[in-house]
Amino acid sequence: MYNFEFEKPSTIADAVAALGDEDAQALGGGQTLIPTLKQRLASPSALVSLSGIAEMQGVCVEDDGSVAIGGATPHAVVAREAAGSYPALAALAGQIGDPAVRNRGTIGGSVANNDPAACYPAGVLGSGATIVTNTRQIAADDFFEGMFSTALEEGEIITSVRFPVPQAASYQKFLQPASRFALVGVYVARFADGVRVAVTGASEDGVFRWSEAEQALSKEFRADALMGLSINPMNMIGDLHGSKDYRAHLVAVMTKRAVAACL
Amino acid sequence: MTQVSMTVNGKSVSGDVEGRTLLSGFLRDHLSLTGTHVGCDTAQCGACVVHVNGGAVKSCNMLAVEADGAEVGTIEGQAATDGSLNTIQQAFQDHHGLQCGFCTPGMVMSAAALLKENPRPTEAEVRKYLEGNLCRCTGYHNIVKAILAASGQDVSSIAAE
Numbered sequence: 001m002y003n004f005e006f007e008k009p010s011t012i013a014d015a016v017a018a019l020g021d022e023d024a025q026a027l028g029g030g031q032t033l034i035p036t037l038k039q040r041l042a043s044p045s046a047l048v049s050l051s052g053i054a055e056m057q058g059v060c061v062e063d064d065g066s067v068a069i070g071g072a073t074p075h076a077v078v079a080r081e082a083a084g085s086y087p088a089l090a091a092l093a094g095q096i097g098d099p100a101v102r103n104r105g106t107i108g109g110s111v112a113n114n115d116p117a118a119c120y121p122a123g124v125l126g127s128g129a130t131i132v133t134n135t136r137q138i139a140a141d142d143f144f145e146g147m148f149s150t151a152l153e154e155g156e157i158i159t160s161v162r163f164p165v166p167q168a169a170s171y172q173k174f175l176q177p178a179s180r181f182a183l184v185g186v187y188v189a190r191f192a193d194g195v196r197v198a199v200t201g202a203s204e205d206g207v208f209r210w211s212e213a214e215q216a217l218s219k220e221f222r223a224d225a226l227m228g229l230s231i232n233p234m235n236m237i238g239d240l241h242g243s244k245d246y247r248a249h250l251v252a253v254m255t256k257r258a259v260a261a262c263l
Numbered sequence: 264m265t266q267v268s269m270t271v272n273g274k275s276v277s278g279d280v281e282g283r284t285l286l287s288g289f290l291r292d293h294l295s296l297t298g299t300h301v302g303c304d305t306a307q308c309g310a311c312v313v314h315v316n317g318g319a320v321k322s323c324n325m326l327a328v329e330a331d332g333a334e335v336g337t338i339e340g341q342a343a344t345d346g347s348l349n350t351i352q353q354a355f356q357d358h359h360g361l362q363c364g365f366c367t368p369g370m371v372m373s374a375a376a377l378l379k380e381n382p383r384p385t386e387a388e389v390r391k392y393l394e395g396n397l398c399r400c401t402g403y404h405n406i407v408k409a410i411l412a413a414s415g416q417d418v419s420s421i422a423a424e
């Protein structure tokens with residue numbers, strides 16, 4: 001790992017100022033960034049830790065009933081504190097990695113990183129959440145721009161993520177047991193005005209919405225409504241853990257399981 | 264260099280570290296607390312698990328500067344000052360929960376974190392909690408048995424494997 005300066009501001013404003021320096025990078029829980037630095041795949045001149053910013057911590061329920069999670073909130077805290085207000089999202093957070101990873105890794109880091117096999121992107125896109133940054137609010141539909149790529153600008157930080165709470169929701173993760181990420185993960189959320197289905201782990205374009213399934217489930221919310229629907233394997237990830245066809249098949253299976261779990 | 268101060272196993276310590284110094288490196292190289300093992304250095308194996316403010320973390324995947332001001336617990340703080348083993352350590356010995364012992368510090372620290380959150384876990388809960396702790400020797404069976412025993416549950420009906 002190359003060396004870097006370390007800063008730990010206590011306000012969002014100070015963090016944004018520190019990130020204004022060229023080659024400065026935000027540090028969330030470091031669960032992705034530290035391994036990346038060890039491999040010398042990145043060489044920031046300074047790391048700006050977001051872990052000391054009180055206004056970016058914790059889970060709270062807003063006046064309109066939506067659940068807002070501070071951008072620097074660790075997965076373990078979401079698993080615990082969102083269990084009452086948004087149980088499906090809390091369950092997703094509680095399935096990330098292992099207990100030690102969940103004590104450090106944060107929602108902001110996970111969403112900013114947009115790993116194609118990460119869990120949070122499915123929960124965020126599946127819920128139709130809003131990503132709040134230091135400068136603007138971005139709808140989940142406009143945020144994820146393909147594998148490891150997002151709408152975030154240089155130096156922009158995720159200060160919170162706001163989730164509308166569906167009537168029912170479930171995240172079904174088919175575990176890739178070596179990495180602990182999702183081989184395929186599907187988040188189904190049923191709202192009064194329709195159903196959203198977001199898929200992670202499967203596509204070469206990162207997290208995506210399965211619109212045919214959404215339409216079918218919005219008409220009739222039963223696993224059987226998905227009969228005959230399938231995903232085109234062409235854009236699926238194929239690797240030693242699973243072929244394109246296998247992942248395409250798993251998407252349908254995990255979607256059915258998520259629907260069944262909602263009922 | 265940055266000065267960091269923290270409490271390690273109840274004792275105040277401080278030292279000058281670089282930004283890139285890992286907590287595992289600070290414990291092992293600066294404080295000579297080599298009980299915290301570095302097995303993979305890639306956040307996979309859990310041999311380096313310590314407690315930071317009461318929660319289990321992989322110390323190879325946390326910067327020492329991030330632990331400034333924290334309460335850190337390592338395997339060296341588990342036994343009593345006279346060297347007598349705590350309940351979890353004794354159960355690992357009684358139930359052959361270790362062979363080479365390399366993974367053991369991380370296993371014991373994870374087990375301690377688990378039992379603090381969940382004092383009487385089921386076998387499935389123990390296995391689930393240890394997902395981030397790899398052991399190349401034991402096949403896990405006796406580790407799980409030791410942790411169940413340490414939680415005060417009867418393990419006489421669980422066959423040794």
Ligand SMILES: Cc1cc2nc3c(=O)[nH]c(=O)nc-3n(C[C@H](O)[C@H](O)[C@H](O)COP(=O)(O)OP(=O)(O)OC[C@H]3O[C@@H](n4cnc5c(N)ncnc54)[C@H](O)[C@@H]3O)c2cc1C
Pocket residue numbers: 025026027028029030031032033034050071072095096097098101104105106107108109110112113115117118119120156157158159179180181182305306307
């Ligand atoms: C063993 C292991 C297993 C894992 N298993 C899973 C899993 O099953 N599912 C899963 O989803 N993930 C998994 N992860 C990844 C984990 O969830 C990470 O915590 C997460 O991807 C990154 O979050 P972080 O807070 O650690 O961010 P960091 O590693 O600190 O940062 C990642 C990136 O995000 C940027 N960043 C950080 N915070 C912000 C912010 N608030 N605003 C803008 N940019 C920011 C950083 O600059 C960096 O580019 C695993 C990791 C490990 C080590």
Ligand code: FES
Pocket residue numbers: 300301302303304305306307308309310311312321322323324
């Ligand atoms: S040495 Fe830290 S997880 Fe393996």
Ligand code: FES
Pocket residue numbers: 360361362363364365366367397398399400401
């Ligand atoms: S006892 Fe040898 S690695 Fe676990």
